[in-house]
Amino acid sequence: MHQIDEETNKNRKESKHFWGFPFTDFSYFFIWAVVNGYLTLWMEQVGHLNGAESGAVFSMMAGISLFYQPVFGVISDKLLFKKNLILLIAAAGILIGPYFQWVFLPLMRINSFLVAIVTGAFLSFVLNGGVSVIEQYVQRASLANKFEYAHARVGGSVAGVVAALVAGRLFIWQPNSIFWACTVAAVILVLLLVFSDKIDTDNASAAGDTNDSLDWHTVISVFKIKNLWVLAIFYMGASALFDVFDQQFIIFFRTFFHTTAQSTLVYSYMSSGQTAIEFLLMFPMPWIINRIGSKNGLIAYGIVTAIRILGSALAPNWIWVVGFRLLAGLEMPLLLTSIMKYIAGAFDIRLYATIYALASNFAKQISVFVFSSVAGHLYDTIGYQHTYIYMGIFVLFITIFAAFFLKKENPVQAGERDTEGRPLS
Template sequence: MDMDKSAQPKKKDFWGFPLTHFTYFFQWQIINGYLTLWLEQVGHLNGATAGMVFSMMAGISLLFQPAFGVISDKLVFKKNLIITIAVASMLIGPYFQWCFMPLLGISPTFVAIVTGIFLSFIFNGGVSVIEQYVQRAALANGFEYGHSRMGGSLAGMVASFVGGQIFLMAPNSIFWANSVMGLCLTLLLIFSDKIHMENAAAAGGTSDASLDMSQIGQIFRMRNFWILCLFYVGTSALYDVFDQQFIIFFKTFFDTAAAGTAAYSYMTTAQIGLEFLLMFPMPWLINKIGSRNGLIAYGVILAARIIGSALAPNLAVVIILRLLAGFEMPLVLVSIMKYIAGAFDVRVYATVYALASNFAKQISVFIFSTVAGNWYDSIGFQHTYMILGAIVAVVTVIAAFTLKKEDPVQAGEISAK
């Protein structure tokens, strides 16, 4: 007797997507981990010029992110933009090998501007394109975004280790490693990442569906959008600010800077490893408690961790609190992807994600970084952490009472009947 075809399990075409995450975030980790060192040792840039590169990356991303969000919502599953970003990443090796030094000869300021725009296109702006594309694929294909994102966590560990080794052998090789990964990413997008278009409606329809600017404009009239922005500004942005100079605070518990640096490296590796492991069960947990509650739980844990670091009596407590970040990141990454899908019109998914979790966050990180830096110098780490932790706690309480409940079916937390 023939089996009922409808009873057969659907093929999810999953494995290309964690590899996509791996190839992209390997590049991300290499640039974030070793670009500063290369600019100093090979490019011979002073601190001000090197800082201008990163300032340009952050500043230009404020133009790329909203534009990429709108374009992504119009394209949906068409790969024009995402493949353009992947191809651009293939050019990182040639750019730093053959173009950077000649441009530096023209003007250090000019090379900082060009480099910042180039890298911002690929990373600071491009990250939301990659993330929303995989999340939409997860909704259409029926797999969990968090399981694909494990590829990104694994890439962080591998790139941190491999990047240091190849940098010592030949500094420019870190950029050629990016080009190789860019080629792999391009091939994956073209040949491997298959979308079940029969389920496209679950992820915002197809690119043939009309999406006009009036629908984009409606986002700004949604109370829940502004609450989500406030939540991200008051939690995730402050996480980044808290993290920026944490290594300096951490070293105060050691007799020598070298010992502190070595211990910090081991602790960070353990944290990323924990993040990787927890990415697997996290979608199950969020499906149980709901993505809105997952975001609130993230805020509670973050507030406790920042305030706890200020009050920590010894190194062991600081390390335990730091390792909690390995739980926080899977929690917020899975929750925000499901929450936006479940609480907003999925047709404007990429725009909401780009504006709420990237654009607003970048602006607040820029502002808070300067303010917190002054506080570190004037009132010390402990008092600054108390203030940052209190802000996170207040914002989390506000969100707990005002953030809209998501639709669990639309969010992919439960299956449609």
């Protein structure tokens, strides 16, 4: 009996300081979901940008983030649990509403390339660059506070559901209001970071050392790791194409309907269904990845992504498109759970944020930078269906490459746990 009480107290201790982090993810990924879900439509309807001009904005977001990613990664590894950088990113998010209300359109009247540069620099700071800072911070908190990252990331899935339900209606009512909703979410994020998120300092070493000894020589040495390059190539092919595919998907989806309002409403319901599936799968996904391994989880993600892209290209009507779109509800839990465990289990934990920024986000943004403009041009010339076929085949090829060359992770180092929450050994 005494042993049971001891185990209960241990589990209670391991789960403390959890609840602030799902709300942090909710606030941030609400902004992410709104901007990535509706920016293209806003630029077409309100900004009157064509496919190539919209693609240029996303290319700049990806290209400029190539500066942010490695710098943010190294700074995050140095700061560890200090919140200086993450608070700066959250504070910048507050400016999203004012920027699109009063700055974007005047810049567009001056020059479309200028608006692409300014918008890309601003949004990539908050989103493309900032996302790795948010994600690695919560992942490290999960190691220190002894909870599964995927369970905190459920907050991001809920944000996707809420954003899909709210943003579609806000856009129909007043397009600019979607960006003011992002401003409100950023204010909440700042408050959560300041007053809510707590770290179990007694176990902080599980997420890395204080890293005062981390120097540029150590950081640069990661480029000699073969597995870093294999992971980067996988992300450049699979995850990047996932993002490029989604950038103008709402425009493709609209071609199946007679009115914009009808397509926007169905898109809203479809996105809600997708994120609801994502939300539900976040709970069992750590258990699944613990069983199959994080490398296999990444491979499964690549296969599902290829099926979704190819299926959308060949879909005869919007019902089939919705069906394949719902697969994204499986993709994100697979990717997010697998990549966090994989990096922790296959690389030096001291360089967690640097590896994540370089192999996942930096490499991915190189690919997005290139493919966004290429895809935008192809959409205007050969159409969405043919472009999607090329994308799907490319993702499948890259996934096969990763299946052969990605290193197997160390499950203990990855923080994988058994059915009772104990670390695997």
